[in-house]
Amino acid sequence: MKVIEKSMSCPPPRKPRTIIAFTLAEVLITLGIIGVVSALTIPNLIANYQEKVHLTRLKKTASELTNAYNLAVSENGSVNTWSNGTSMTEHGKALNNVFSQYLKYVKVCEKYSKACESPTIHNRNGSKYWTRNPFDYYSNGAVKYFLTDGSIIQIKASVGDGYTSNWCRYPSKYSHYLYKCGEILVDTNGFKGPNRNGVDVFKFLIMQDKLLPLGAKDDHSIENFTACNGTSGYGEAFGTCTAWALYNENMDYLHCPKELSWDGKHSCK
16 A cells, blocks of 8 residues: 655745835825815805805795785785875885784884894995894884794885885886885894895885885896896995895805896806
């Protein structure tokens, strides 16, 4: 019998494993790049998000006011039948007597007092708008409401150039400037801020046949979008960015106002 001996040879030695890693310098450089990119992009992302929030609140407020207006008209007739007065103060009181029935509010103010103060309103660039908040001028039968959702509105009678005889005379297909019935000033989030014109502060027109956001293409030169983007020659008028924000669903007038127009670009892009 042959005995076959198996060779007990040793396996070849293993090659040492190569470990790939970053050096400390490379890690620090990468973190630095990430930090720079974050510093450049995160503020823009936050700003864009905040603008979307403000737009959402504006749309909600516009919807609620439009519903209130439609209910008021359906149950009380056309706006120009609400008042038998002969002055803008009497017209304003009549508007509020009807409109207030369809609003949900926690406090109402018919004259200026410390208890009824509103936040200070600012221009688009953050500078102070007026010496006193426009919500605290109680002309033309104005009444201010602190709504249950935290927003603040003021309703008053209004007509272009003070011609009382033109008050609420024609439906909206005629001049939005001369034949207004009233105005609704809106601060969509009240004391939360930033209380800036065109950011959380807006204006709507009460017409004989509908509620209109201020600043539309065909509005008077004092009240259209050129008074929002600063090209009208009349300065920055209160509430004139409202129509743009609602119809174009952006607040790009905060970033490139001189590039925008109803007949041209509708965004900064």
